Amino acid sequence: MAGVTYDTGALVAAERNDRRMWALHAAFFTEEVVPVVPAPVLAEAWRGGSRQASLSRLLAMCDVEPLTETQARAVGMLAGKAGHDDIVDVAVVEGAARRRDAIVTSNERHIRRIANAAGVQVRIEGI
Secondary structure, eight states: OOOEEEOHHHHHHHHTTOHHHHHHHHHHHHTTOOOEEEHHHHHHHOOOSGGGHHHHHHHTTSEEEOOOHHHHHHHHHHHHHHTOOOHHHHHHHHHHHHHTOEEEESOHHHHHHHHHHHTOOOOEEEO
8 A cells, every 4th residue: 555644534533533533544554554644634623632632642643744835836726726725625635646645534525526636546535
């Protein structure tokens, strides 16, 4: 398996102790795949405090990818091309396409629409 990128829905599922999400995460870990969480995804999901202990546990086993200026420009261009104004979703697709990652998401329809606009094939795992 190549890599995997988590969107906000994946983080929310982990925070809610969703069994399917934790099973997917364990499977990636077993295959020595370190999931990537784009920084905008973390910003959208993070509120802090002890209520997010499960999310903190998940994030400890992920790489958080910063949003560089170059990536921000690429995300903006893709947002325009896709006609999609949710920059977080677009950042997920842009990074996953660049790394050839699968995407774990709760919003398959939006992710697929953005990937189609980008002209890329991505494996999408619904959560």
